[in-house]
Amino acid sequence: MAAAPKNPRPCSIADALALVGEKYSLLVLREVCLGNGRFDQLVRNIGAPRDILATRLRRLVDAGILTRQPYSERPQRFEYRPTRAGLELEPVLMTLMEWGDRHLRADDDRPMVIEHACGSELVPQVTCRACGDTVRHEDLTAHPQAPGWTVAGPTVAQ
Amino acid sequence: MAAAPKNPRPCSIADALALVGEKYSLLVLREVCLGNGRFDQLVRNIGAPRDILATRLRRLVDAGILTRQPYSERPQRFEYRPTRAGLELEPVLMTLMEWGDRHLRADDDRPMVIEHACGSELVPQVTCRACGDTVRHEDLTAHPQAPGWTVAGPTVAQ
DNA sequence: CTCCGTGAGTTGGAAAAACAAACCCTCACT
DNA sequence: AGTGAGGGTTTGTTTTTCCAACTCACGGAG
Numbered sequence: 001m002a003a004a005p006k007n008p009r010p011c012s013i014a015d016a017l018a019l020v021g022e023k024y025s026l027l028v029l030r031e032v033c034l035g036n037g038r039f040d041q042l043v044r045n046i047g048a049p050r051d052i053l054a055t056r057l058r059r060l061v062d063a064g065i066l067t068r069q070p071y072s073e074r075p076q077r078f079e080y081r082p083t084r085a086g087l088e089l090e091p092v093l094m095t096l097m098e099w100g101d102r103h104l105r106a107d108d109d110r111p112m113v114i115e116h117a118c119g120s121e122l123v124p125q126v127t128c129r130a131c132g133d134t135v136r137h138e139d140l141t142a143h144p145q146a147p148g149w150t151v152a153g154p155t156v157a158q
Numbered sequence: 159m160a161a162a163p164k165n166p167r168p169c170s171i172a173d174a175l176a177l178v179g180e181k182y183s184l185l186v187l188r189e190v191c192l193g194n195g196r197f198d199q200l201v202r203n204i205g206a207p208r209d210i211l212a213t214r215l216r217r218l219v220d221a222g223i224l225t226r227q228p229y230s231e232r233p234q235r236f237e238y239r240p241t242r243a244g245l246e247l248e249p250v251l252m253t254l255m256e257w258g259d260r261h262l263r264a265d266d267d268r269p270m271v272i273e274h275a276c277g278s279e280l281v282p283q284v285t286c287r288a289c290g291d292t293v294r295h296e297d298l299t300a301h302p303q304a305p306g307w308t309v310a311g312p313t314v315a316q
Numbered sequence: 317c318t319c320c321g322t323g324a325g326t327t328g329g330a331a332a333a334a335c336a337a338a339c340c341c342t343c344a345c346t
Numbered sequence: 347a348g349t350g351a352g353g354g355t356t357t358g359t360t361t362t363t364c365c366a367a368c369t370c371a372c373g374g375a376g
Contacts, residue, residue: 079313096170097169117298135274197325
């Protein structure tokens with residue numbers, strides 16, 4: 001009989017992280033969404049080793065999150081850009097940024113401010129598409145669809 | 159004297175990922191938000207090696223994202239729970255899940271459905287706190303606050 | 317009392333990734 | 347002919363992961 005088959009919970013969060021959860025991947029996406037998609041810009045702005053970056057870029061292109069487009073023939077030069085799927089990960093970045101700004105920084109130490117088309121500064125929040133309300137933990141109930149996976153009631157610390 | 163100073167862009171996304179961006183950390187948070195905060199549950203539901211998990215848990219507790227609370231004296235047993243800061247990362251998980259559901263899965267293969275208090279299924283979306291509109295890449299303009307960091311115009315592939 | 321099982325981790329050694337620095341290739345410019 | 351930029355690859359070393367086995371504290375069964 002098998003030893004320990006390694007049966008993690010089936011989960012789209014895990015699947016998404018399998019693609020973009022490696023070190024630097026989301027920072028690559030950040031830069032690419034900012035329009036800084038050239039290899040040397042990525043190295044400088046992210047601070048990652050060049051070989052690792054090359055590996056990540058290949059993975060993200062294979063996953064359909066980025067494309068590698070020539071911006072000059074003779075000499076051949078390339079630039080990475082987000083695909084539609086890549087752009088749709090931007091909300092994840094915005095949500096992370098908002099959390100980081102709030103929990104990891106002083107109010108006057110925001111390293112980047114995003115302006116929204118509505119005229120004011122963007123403060124991203126996650127809402128429910130149906131009712132439009134801000135998502136609070138207390139309002140959520142999880143229902144695993146596969147058998148064998150349970151959730152216990154939520155118990156918040158403190 | 160310093161060799162290569164390694165000067166990445168100052169960024170709350172990077173800072174947040176320094177805390178929760180390591181492999182398994184966000185999956186730990188997922189389980190803990192679901193109420194499955196015991197060590198062996200985490201091992202089974204996530205599929206991570208026990209030693210790595212122990213390391214991640216220490217880090218997350220140190221970062222103030224989880225707490226380690228006894229749920230039984232004699233024998234001493236502990237349970238990890240999200241702090242308020244930890245819970246506030248849940249929107250990141252929801253956003254990732256929504257992306258994963260949409261891009262990585264067939265419609266009828268959703269491994270977890272979240273129900274919202276409003277009565278319908280939760281479909282998370284990131285909105286602007288000021289105007290309430292869904293955040294679209296085209297509506298965003300980034301403004302780095304530190305000197306030396308630029309953003310080029312966004313150029314979407316394809 | 318002895319044995320078995322459970323929960324919550326540690327420990328030790330092999331395999332995989334990350335890292336840093338140097339290198340390569342193609343072109344353009346001087 | 348030499349220099350420099352851009353976009354990577356190579357090489358060798360340091361860290362992390364990974365896995366299995368082990369520990370320790372107890373609680374219950376026989």
